[in-house]
Amino acid sequence: MKSLTRSPWLLHYDAASCNGCDIEVLACLTPIYDVERFGVINTGNPKHADILLITGGINEQCESVVRQIYSQMPKPKVVVAVGICACDGGIFKECYNIKGGIDTVLPVDIYVPGCAARPEAIIDGVVKAVALLQEKHNEHKKKESGK
Amino acid sequence: MQTAIAIILFLVFAPIIGGLLSGLDRIVTARLQGRKGPPLLQPFYDVRKLLAKQVVLVNNVQDFLVYGFLVFIVFTGCLFFSGGDILLVFFALTLAAIFFMMSACSANSPYSNMGAQRELLQMMAYEPMVLIVAIGFYMSTGTFSVAEIIASDSPAIWKLPGVFIGFLFILAIKLRKSPFDLSTSHHAHQEMCKGLTTEISGNILGFVEISHWYENVFLMGVVGMFFIHRPWWSVLIAIAVILLVYFLEVLADNIFPRIKWQLMLKVTWIVTLATGVLNLVVLAAIE
Numbered sequence: 001m002k003s004l005t006r007s008p009w010l011l012h013y014d015a016a017s018c019n020g021c022d023i024e025v026l027a028c029l030t031p032i033y034d035v036e037r038f039g040v041i042n043t044g045n046p047k048h049a050d051i052l053l054i055t056g057g058i059n060e061q062c063e064s065v066v067r068q069i070y071s072q073m074p075k076p077k078v079v080v081a082v083g084i085c086a087c088d089g090g091i092f093k094e095c096y097n098i099k100g101g102i103d104t105v106l107p108v109d110i111y112v113p114g115c116a117a118r119p120e121a122i123i124d125g126v127v128k129a130v131a132l133l134q135e136k137h138n139e140h141k142k143k144e145s146g147k
Numbered sequence: 148m149q150t151a152i153a154i155i156l157f158l159v160f161a162p163i164i165g166g167l168l169s170g171l172d173r174i175v176t177a178r179l180q181g182r183k184g185p186p187l188l189q190p191f192y193d194v195r196k197l198l199a200k201q202v203v204l205v206n207n208v209q210d211f212l213v214y215g216f217l218v219f220i221v222f223t224g225c226l227f228f229s230g231g232d233i234l235l236v237f238f239a240l241t242l243a244a245i246f247f248m249m250s251a252c253s254a255n256s257p258y259s260n261m262g263a264q265r266e267l268l269q270m271m272a273y274e275p276m277v278l279i280v281a282i283g284f285y286m287s288t289g290t291f292s293v294a295e296i297i298a299s300d301s302p303a304i305w306k307l308p309g310v311f312i313g314f315l316f317i318l319a320i321k322l323r324k325s326p327f328d329l330s331t332s333h334h335a336h337q338e339m340c341k342g343l344t345t346e347i348s349g350n351i352l353g354f355v356e357i358s359h360w361y362e363n364v365f366l367m368g369v370v371g372m373f374f375i376h377r378p379w380w381s382v383l384i385a386i387a388v389i390l391l392v393y394f395l396e397v398l399a400d401n402i403f404p405r406i407k408w409q410l411m412l413k414v415t416w417i418v419t420l421a422t423g424v425l426n427l428v429v430l431a432a433i434e
Contacts, residue, residue: 003199006192031181036173039185039192045341047203047348050196074201074348137199 004050004076004137007039008130011049011073015066016098017056020116021083025053028119028126035123038130046072051129053122057085057098058105070106076136078129080110082122087111153229157364161224165360166190168367172397179401190360194353202349205254212250213351217358219243224365230294234281240365244270247343247355254346262342266330268408272415273317279423280369283310286430297375304373309426311373315392316418320411321366323359324396326403327411338405367393 014022028035029042043049046069058066070079081102084090088101102108109132112125169190177184186192204210223239226232244266251263281291287306288296296303304311320327331342339345347355370392371385406414 003192003195007189007196034177034182034184036177036185037183039189043341045345047346048341048344048352050200072203074203076200 004134005130007041008051008126008133009041009043009049010051010053010126011044011046011069012042012053013055013066013069015054015056015062015086015102016059016092017083017085021055021086021114024116024119025055025082025122028122033119033123035126038127040126046070047074049073050077050133051126052077052079052106053082053126054079054086054102054106055082057089057092057101059097059099063099063105066102066105076133076140078109078133078136079106080112080125080129081108082112082114082125083117084113084115087113090115150229154225157224157228158221161364162357162360165357165362165364166194168363168393169360172393175394175397176401179398190356194356197353197356198350200349202351204351205256205346208253209250209347210351212246212253213347213354213358215246216243216250217354217361219246220358220361220365224361224368227293227365227368230292230297232291233284233293233296234291236293237277237281240277240362241270241274243358243362247358250347251343251345256340256346258340258342258345261339262330262345265408266343268412269320269327269330272327272412273320275416276313276317276419276423279419279427280310280314283307283423283427283430284372286427286434293372297372299376302374302376302381306430307373307426309422309429313419313422313426314369314373315395316422317415318366318370318392319396319399320415322363322396324400326399326406327415328400328405329408329411332405 012022012025026042027033046052050073052070052073054066070077079102081087085092086102088103089098092098093100099105110125110129112121114121167187170185170187173189174184174187202210219239220243223236223243226239227236248263248266248270251259251266254260284296284303284307285291287303288299290296319325323330323332325332329342331344344352344355367389370389371382374385374388375381
């Protein structure tokens, strides 16, 4: 069933980002890139979202929040780490307050490096995430019918 | 027999027409913003996806209340399109809206509760005008029955121009378009997450979307009722007016910001008085 590939809803969350990657994520919604063409909606509600776009590293303040947002998202769900800080801590890797990238607290599926990540790369990452979403849904269906 | 046919046609075609209207809304919005926009069938893809997702229920009454919303919206539309009593139709609509508001109230989330409170304020704003529409039809045609109103010799718009304008004003509230999209909105999650629909997910959210499609088709039907009378071509005029009104609502959605509830109440009641009540007073004086 191709239902999930035509309507991927994003949740964008800024963990400990400098906002550079966040601006690029929002740029994807503007007329130049226009991701709504692909049915992508930027919803602010984890309960409505399929894909979690996270920017920035993890520090102590945002760790529990990131875990909570992830747990509030219904399955199937995919995590996309946008920017090198979200991938492995980036230029803040050695800092005493940054634990590392998002994969220190969540299972990340797609990594989009860059500082800041370009909108084209972000869209590419979202497209890969959508295909992965469909795969996860199909696996889940097989498991359900297998039971 | 005719009643049964009308009901079946409404049940089957209203969600299709509602979804297409919603898709048209998104495309027109995108073009007005200089973008290309999603495909026309996008709302159907969205609902199909929602029906396939896991539901995160927050309590054991949430889904029952949303089903109540869907059932009563369908009942409202069926009653209207089979020619029933317009007053009963509007009361059923209010009951459906209460079910939706209660499902938002039942969740423990502050966003959801605030959305429910704003929804109640919105109902306070538009209910007087809606009742004036029903009274206006009675005063101009002598009956509350939709079947008889649309079979009269002249369209209701000639005697009810003020009521029509007032109804268009509050239509923005019912369709959840700026400046009155306070309780939940397709675009704005900046204010209170998603307001009413914050705690609703998965297939329950899909049913909320389908209910909104039924509701929009019903509301457009009420707009058309001002123009339909005995000749068959009046239906074509009604459809043209409906499309124009829908475009104006989408245009208003893109131009106006959201206003506060105090201003919404004030402005809506003033417009209700100046257009609806004045129209009824003039009508009573003439007859």
